[in-house]
Structure formats: C-alpha cells, structure tokens
Amino acid sequence: MIFLICFIKRGVKVDRPTPIDFNQKTSTPDWEAETMFGCMPPRDVLLTVGNEILEATMSYRCRWFEYLCYRPLLQEYYNQDPNMRHESAPKPRLTDKDYRKDYLSDKIGIQKRLEWTEDKFFVTTEEEPLFDAADVLRFGKDLVVQHGFTTNLKGIDWLKRHYKDHRVHAVNFPGDPYPIHIDATFTPIKEGLIINNPQRRLPIEQRKLFEDNGWEIVDSAQPAHNEPPPLCYSSTWLSMNVLVLDPKTVCVEKSEVYQQEQLDKLGMEVVPVELRDAYAFGGGLHCCTADVYREGTLKDYFPKQ
Numbered sequence: 001m002i003f004l005i006c007f008i009k010r011g012v013k014v015d016r017p018t019p020i021d022f023n024q025k026t027s028t029p030d031w032e033a034e035t036m037f038g039c040m041p042p043r044d045v046l047l048t049v050g051n052e053i054l055e056a057t058m059s060y061r062c063r064w065f066e067y068l069c070y071r072p073l074l075q076e077y078y079n080q081d082p083n084m085r086h087e088s089a090p091k092p093r094l095t096d097k098d099y100r101k102d103y104l105s106d107k108i109g110i111q112k113r114l115e116w117t118e119d120k121f122f123v124t125t126e127e128e129p130l131f132d133a134a135d136v137l138r139f140g141k142d143l144v145v146q147h148g149f150t151t152n153l154k155g156i157d158w159l160k161r162h163y164k165d166h167r168v169h170a171v172n173f174p175g176d177p178y179p180i181h182i183d184a185t186f187t188p189i190k191e192g193l194i195i196n197n198p199q200r201r202l203p204i205e206q207r208k209l210f211e212d213n214g215w216e217i218v219d220s221a222q223p224a225h226n227e228p229p230p231l232c233y234s235s236t237w238l239s240m241n242v243l244v245l246d247p248k249t250v251c252v253e254k255s256e257v258y259q260q261e262q263l264d265k266l267g268m269e270v271v272p273v274e275l276r277d278a279y280a281f282g283g284g285l286h287c288c289t290a291d292v293y294r295e296g297t298l299k300d301y302f303p304k305q
Contacts, residue, residue: 010245015292017042017069030095031061038066039281042290044181046070047133049143049163052085053077053292056133057092059124059150064094077292089158090129097127113177117148120172122179124152131155134181134287137188140299142167142209146186148179167305169209173200183286184237187220190247191301193266195220197237213302221262224255231280241284245271251285 008014022036037060045066047054053074055067067088074086092098103123116122124130131151136159137144143163145156147170160168173185176199185197194210196202198219202210210217223239239259243251252260254272264270275285 010249012245015073018072020065020068026062026065028064028093030093033061033064035062036065037062037282038069041134041281041283041287042070043183043283043287044132044134046290046292047136048290048292049138049166050298051081051083052087054133054162055088057089057130057155058132059092059094059098059130059152061094064091087162089131089162092128092130095127098125098130099123100125110177114174117172117176117179118174120147122147122152123149126152126154129154129158131159132181133290134183137182137186139188139301141165142169142300142302144169144171144182144186146170146179146182147172148176150180167302171202171206173197174203175200181283181287184235184239184241184284187240187242187286189242189244189250189263189266189268192216193218195240195262197240198222199237209302209305212304215301218266221258224257224259229276229279234279234283238279238284241286243285243289253284 020038022038024036026033026036044063045056045058047056058064058066077084078086100123129152131145135146135148135151143159143166145151145159145168147153147156153170156168156170171186173179176185185200186202187195189195192215194215194217196217196219202217207217220240223236225236228234228236228238239253239256242259242263245251249269249271250263251271251273252263253276254274255276260270260272273285278288
C-alpha cells in the first residue's frame with residue numbers, strides 16, 4: 001500500500017493484474033507441472049516497446065500460463081487506445097529438448113558454473129526461441145538483451161526480427177553462476193549512467209557500445225544485507241533492483257541504505273520504499289512493476305555504432 005501511495009502522489013496511475021489460482025497443476029500435451037508460479041513479477045512477462053506490449057515466451061514451464069493474469073488489462077488498453085498493439089511471441093513447447101539434463105544438479109560446484117557462464121553454456125538449449133521480458137533493457141532505439149538461463153540466442157534472434165526498427169544487442173555477465181534476468185546485474189539510472197553488479201561485470205569487449213557513446217558504467221554499491229530474507233531464493237543483489245520514475249527520481253528498497261547513498265551522490269532524488277518482505281515472491285521494485293506508458297519521445301542514445 002505504501003508503494004502505491006508513493007506512486008499516486010507522483011502522478012503515476014497504477015493498474016493491477018487479475019490474480020488466478022497459481023496453486024494448481026498445469027499441463028500441455030508435452031508436459032505437466034505440479035504448480036504454477038506468478039506471485040509478483042509482471043516485468044518478467046510483459047515488454048513494452050513504443051505503442052506495443054509484447055508477451056514474452058517465458059522459459060519456465062510453471063510460468064507458461066502466467067500471461068493470463070495480464071490479459072484483462074491488455075484487453076482494456078487495446079480497447080481504450082486505437083494505437084496500442086498487443087503482441088504475443090510464439091509459445092514454446094518447452095519439451096525436454098529445451099533443457100540440459102542434470103544442469104542444476106547439486107553435485108556441480110560454483111566454480112564449474114562460472115566456467116559454463118564464461119563459455120555461454122546454459123541450462124536452456126537452442127531448440128526454440130526462449131526469452132523472458134526481464135532480460136531486456138530498453139534504451140530508446142536500442143534493446144540490450146542478456147543471454148543466460150532464461151533467454152537463449154534464438155530468443156534474441158527472434159527479438160531482432162520482430163523489432164526491425166530497433167538495434168538489438170546481446171550481452172552476458174561471466175561472474176554470475178545463475179544468470180536469470182538482467183535487472184539485478186546491469187541497471188540504467190539516467191541517460192549516460194549505468195550501475196553494474198561488481199561481481200558480474202560486463203566484459204570489456206561488450207562495453208564498447210556504451211563507452212563509444214559516452215556512457216559511464218560504475219560498480220553498484222554493496223547490498224546492506226549479507227543474505228536474502230527467509231524463503232527468498234534471489235540474491236542479495238536485489239539491492240540494485242531499483243525503479244527509475246524519471247531522469248531525476250529513483251525508488252530504492254528502504255533498508256538498502258548503501259544503494260540509496262550511492263544514487264544520492266550520483267544526483268538522483270531517492271525515494272525509499274519498504275519492500276524487502278516481498279523479496280520472497282520473486283524480486284524487488286523493478287521486478288514487481290512494469291511500466292506500460294511513459295511520456296517522452298524515442299531517442300537514439302547510441303548514435304556511434
């Protein structure tokens with residue numbers, strides 16, 4: 001509720017999805033899953049680019065039907081705005097061919113996983129296009145997409161073909177043994193500034209796009225906590241899972257004091273929002289929101305390519 005009040009006071013209209021019963025078995029002709037998932041993160045499912053909202057393929061079987069929560073809202077947006085485009089990427093079959101067997105075995109140590117990430121060898125195969133919307137960062141005419149567990153190269157290629165008026169760039173972060181979603185790793189704050197997880201730095205050869213265009217990439221402040229809260233399977237780096245409202249204003253989880261201090265020194269107005277108890281549901285401030293309309297014009301932030 002505090003989160004909503006913070007938004008409304010700043011002129012943000014908040015729409016909520018329609019909950020469905022996630023505690024049920026789900027299946028297709030190819031597979032069955034004991035329960036569904038969909039407690040919080042709309043950012044994972046919906047990708048807004050211009051006047052289009054795209055439903056991502058999703059790469060977890062338990063999230064295959066998660067789009068149903070957002071269909072009533074998308075239908076409402078479509079009926080209200082004659083320019084709104086509602087698109088859905090091809091639903092993957094998610095057969096066993098999409099996954100590498102035993103990849104997540106407890107017998108595999110962190111060092112081996114880091115080597116696999118360095119080699120871009122992930123749990124998902126290239127059987128069919130897979131991507132989660134939370135692996136995509138929007139920079140005006142450019143889309144930066146993380147290649148990892150939840151987005152494969154075929155998924156990135158599909159995005160390139162779909163967004164013909166945009167430039168799509170693949171990135172990866174070798175320091176992350178479990179690369180799932182980009183928004184606790186590489187976070188744009190305002191034009192020309194990005195904070196990067198110091199344990200998962202963007203490789204030197206991939207920094208060229210940003211450096212050639214005058215962008216500064218700085219190490220993010222350390223998390224205020226040494227471990228996640230109870231029942232949370234995300235890393236402590238949800239500290240940098242912040243929500244930028246405008247070029248001068250950013251929402252940061254209230255207990256993440258080091259991240260607040262850093263962003264304050266970087267010239268941002270910081271709005272503390274108490275949300276740590278929600279981490280167990282799958283994410284932070286950026287994850288649990290999905291902006292569908294922002295004022296402004298399409299800009300080219302990377303003219304030198």
